[in-house]
Amino acid sequence: MHRDEPVEYEPTSVKAVLAEMKDTAELLIDLSYSAVLHGSPDLAAEVLALESRMDVLQLQARMSVMMAARSPEDVEDLAPVLGVVGAAEKISDAAGDIAKVVLEEVGLPDAMRAALPEAVETLVRVPVADDSPYVGRTLAGINMETETGVRVIAVRREQATGKARWITNPDRETELRAGDALILRGFDEGLSEVYEAASGEAYEPPASPEPAVADLERAVDSIVLMKNMSELAVDLAYGAVLFDSRGVAEEVAELEAEVDALQSRFEAWTLRAAAGVDDPVSLRGLVHLASATEVISDAALEISEGVLRGLEAHPVVAEAVEESDEVIVRTVVAPESGLAGATLGDREVKTETGMRVIAVRRGRREEGDGRADEEGARDDPAAAEDGNDGETQDEDGEWIVSPGAGTRLRVGDVLIAKGTRAGAERFTALAGSPEEFDTN
Template sequence: MTPEERVEYEPTSVKAVLAEMKDTAELLIDLSYSAVLHGSDDLAAEVLELESRMDELQLQARMSVMMAARSPEDVEVLAPVLGVVGAAEKISDAAGDIAKVVLEEVGLPDAIRAALPEAVETLVRAELSPDSAYAGRTLADANVETETGVRVIAVRRGSDWLLNPGAETVLRAGDTLFLRGVEEGLGEVFEVATGRAYERPEPPAPSVEDLERAVDSVVLMKNMSELAVDLAYGSVLFDSEAVAGEVVELEAEVDALKSRFEAWTLRAAAGVEDPVSLRGLVHLASATEVISDAALEISEGVLRGLDAHPVVAEAVEASDEVIVRLEVAPNAELAGATLGERTVKQETGMRVIAVRRPPRGAAAGDADEGRDGEGGNDEDGNGEWVVSPSADTELVPGDVVLAKGTRAGAERLSALVGDPREFED
């Protein structure tokens, strides 16, 4: 680190730093994988810039925690906070490694682009043109998310990052917008923002069956690792051992996928013209495993039965994308409907990351038998967690929904499930 980059201690809110670290880590995951799937040097370069910011944040967080520890009792209480800080830093480093696969041309087969449609969501970088209809308007006035389903998840303005662009955020010419959504909406927003047509990369058809399987494994590892991070923060926020247990299962599944990936990659090496081109896939799988391991570290305190320091839960609540826990009421609009029937993601912008079924035998539990082949109780008799529910997942009264998105989206979802709340910015 150069003298210009030296970070000195200054009094700061641990909660604010942890919240920014959470938002930064999640954005880094999005950017790094999108850089690979799009083959984008620009997105990869943004990852390294943001990784540098994360280095500063983790130093600030560690210094603030050390200053707060004045006794052995303080050390015991604050130790899990350092664990969360370290986990976020590991995610950042892994994202940087993924970006370097693109920037350093380590070697990636064209088949990785064939996985683009399999990604949960697409992320695009767009520089706002002075002639854009969005320039000089607030996000509320531009009404991008409501009209197109595309969300501005971050804005880079020079060297400054806005990780929580709200309704009153004014978009300025020259801003770099990071857009997330479905392809159709992204094309429309990208064209309005930049004045240029959005060119979606055409994925080539994989030529080697084992290589196709290896690529599919990496994409599945990516989706499961992202979900593990979301659930890990949710387990801390709600102090839920059941949710933390799902993180353990996901981490184990990612490990198993990596083993299968390695076998398919070695088999594929015999059928490709240049086996060296597979090096990037190996790097990608290793970095993805690190992300799932970091998710496990975030939830480790919950798994060990330790009380999480309130500042960690407060930081999750104060972060860019909130994680909410809502219960489906008997007269709710979503009661008896599937997530797909009501297009919950499109209506609210919220992503349902898990659903807890009520225990069998409960008043609401009789209705859940036969749904998606799911049901049964967890070890605590509190029902079963359905992780990463599909569009066919039906909600019934008594279901507990964990979802992630904006505060405005959280309010819309809370109205649909009949659990009205206000989520302040």
């Protein structure tokens, strides 16, 4: 949206607008960092297009909230909703700033891609050609993810009005059309196959020059870590609002403080590295990245601030989170569940259900559980290597954020997970119990 483009009030559901803002903000985080890490102007341009859409959404949300306020009591109830709207807009602006590092050549080492860990997947934008075999077929019919390991995380579709419509987190029934722009996530081998089938052109991954900056790998690792922590903070913030959980909100505050510390250390590294390169200006984009990441974590804290202050979240916010494309669910490990006593890796929870467990709150440990966990940790090297697992030290009620494959679950553990609506049903069935515990 151009800043001078008028936006008129339209009767719009606040819940629907908030849900779209949530999905858009999460997609923006993914796209913006991928644009930088993979040096992709195409992805960066999509970020700015989405940021423009967010500008419209936040204005519509504010108008709808003001129309809904009919009394001083309504104003008090709806004020936190405006806070959530403002936080999503901050995330959007920060993502736009990250994308401009690529588009405006603010200054970034050319060898960023060469320093990426091999385990980091690539995001690619590809247009669907008129003669593509994908045209007119659903994602279920194409079976892309199973056959190639590549997932369509978003679709941009031009409308008859000339405006683009975004489909975030498309599902099995999403039908692809000629002219669609697909955002793909995967590794180069699978991406090459899908890219050629969609566009009719060969996929050419960006060249990977040798790193010219000493210890650039560590810098990239720090960027990826800050990105992951900020993204997790946003997920947990929405979870805190959805479940009115002070415990989850406090974890958001902890993550925000950790990102602040990482930003400070990263900026210090950049300044020291500048003394050893021919063109110090080439590192300016790294400072921009660190600053924008800190803004995203701050926005996450703003989303959960009402919970931290003991204010009840307006129901419309929780309903918007529930109706967004990627849902957040909470369930409890039941005694008869196959998860009881197993690690997340043992049961391949993410593969089996499509859900990512973003937090675990420890249930009450039964007598003998500590010994069993200790033995399990010795038998499972992955558990010992995962710094977030720590089964032998977890206390009742303790939160574990971003649990790893070695995290061993216990009866009564409260799990918060994120994924598709269909995946949520499989996940709750696997846990074997509806929510029945307080997570505050």
